[in-house]
Amino acid sequence: MQIAFIGVGGIAQNYLGSLEKLDRPVAAVCDINAQTAARVADELNCTGYTDHREMLERENLDVVFVAIPPAAHDTQTIDAAEAGANLFVAKPVAMDLDVARRTQEAIAASGRINQVGYMARYSDVTERAKELVKGRDLGMGMGRFLTRMPPSHPWWGKFAVSGGQLLEQSTHVFDWLRYFLGDIESVQAFGHDGPDNDIADFEDSTAVNLRFASGAVGSVLSTCSARVRDGFMTELCGRDLYLRLAMDTHISGYIDQEEIDYHGEERGYFRQIECFLAAVEAQDQNLVRSSYADAVNSLAVTLAANRSLESGTVETVE
Ligand SMILES: NC(=O)c1ccc[n+]([C@@H]2O[C@H](COP(=O)([O-])OP(=O)(O)OC[C@H]3O[C@@H](n4cnc5c(N)ncnc54)[C@H](O)[C@@H]3O)[C@@H](O)[C@H]2O)c1
The missing domain is CATH 3.40.50.720 (NAD(P)-binding Rossmann-like Domain)
Structure with missing residues (x-):
């Protein structure tokens, strides 16, 4: 190859x-x-x-x-x-x-064969959570991406190159939520643009509300000013169901009366490449969990959120 x-x-x-x-x-x-x-x-x-x-x-x-x-x-x-x-x-x-x-x-x-590097879809926690929520309705999904932008990548702080934190980084969380709750129809975003902010020339902290096509609701909180333990995570809610998925491979929560406390190992980085090469060898796009076409829909969500940061109103996802 x-x-x-x-x-x-x-x-x-x-x-x-x-x-x-x-x-x-x-x-x-x-x-x-x-x-x-x-x-x-x-x-x-x-x-x-x-x-x-x-x-x-x-x-x-x-x-x-x-x-x-x-x-x-x-x-x-x-x-x-x-x-x-x-x-x-x-x-x-x-x-x-x-x-x-x-x-x-x-x-x-x-x-x-085409695949996009949304590695969270290939992680142990996602595989386990997919099994746990199978056949259940999810009414709400929350996510967060809280980090401090590393100085090694000065372009991340320039909107003209990165598209801002929602498009460049929190895209993982929007995509992760889409993997569980399906497509997002509309968004409303609020942002805080610190006057002394030397990290980014865009909002350093944002809150984005989501309406899914299923009728479910959600939100994504992001900041590029502070690195936080478990800063990359999602939460899923449904009837008698609450799961908290941390990217460092831990699920906590409960389903019905049963407590969930699961520790995984693979964060998805390696498995996404393994899956991709297997798909290429078999020429089977069904092995891919993050196709290019699907990733375009995650991009559309973050572009709508960026428009909402400007307009302050609810924006429809194109
Ligand atoms: N966990 C993840 O999935 C993850 C983590 C980090 C970055 N990324 C993504 O990977 C992409 C690259 O980020 P990075 O951190 O590697 O950035 P980087 O700046 O470290 O590397 C990008 C490289 O691309 C090169 N480049 C730019 N334009 C090019 C062109 N037209 N042709 C050939 N080379 C070109 C640059 O010279 C640079 O070496 C971004 O979209 C970023 O969001 C994903």
Whole structure:
């Protein structure tokens, strides 16, 4: 299997670690930063490129990982799809719905396997919680993404590059809730933009209310000013059911009269890559839990939340 990367910064290292564990060598890497491309190509003993089109022309690739900042998405994934590659794209899939929809069409036309890096869907807690809530109605879902933005990634604090915290980071939580409660129809968001905030040029704290197509309600709280234990989590409520899923692989709560206290191990980072490669080998998109098309709907939710931060009114998800 000929594997390549477009973008070999932070998250690509995580994907590369999983590929190494699975004994899957990488054939080529591309990064617009020539030093990064050369360094990673040297480490992996593969060919380095700074232009993804050149890489796609010269290499005969089966799989392309795309791991670039939100605003950098242009035609990279479309070009890789047209070159016949199976695709793994880091979340969020773009910053703009037009780019995402065009890419979605190109992927559909290619008929190739596609997966987006919403790793929470592949975690032990999600697998266990899916079994626990099977056949039950969920009336409410809450989530939170509370973190301190690391200085290693200055672009995260720039709305023009990242799309803000909801689109870039809390997208995991919106997607996680969608995995349990289905599509979100409308949102209303409030934000706090601290006057002395040197972390981000957008709201440092936000509260987003959600209306699901099922009629269920929910909310997502986010901040980029404080790192908090269990800052990445969701809660699910239904009749005689409350589950609290922490990304560090713990579920607590109860169902009927029974207490739930479950500890998992896999946070989803490794299993998402394992699942993707299995899907590619079998050419079976059903093995994928986070398709590109589904991820476009998570993007649409965060774009609606961003519009609501501006308008202050309820916004319909496109
Ligand atoms: N847990 C997760 O799923 C997770 C964690 C971190 C980041 N991410 C996502 O991964 C993406 C990348 O984030 P990161 O932390 O790796 O950022 P990063 O800045 O560490 O790395 C991005 C790399 O992409 C390169 N790049 C930018 N435009 C390019 C282009 N047109 N062609 C080739 N290379 C290009 C940059 O030079 C850089 O090396 C973002 O969308 C982010 O949200 C996901």
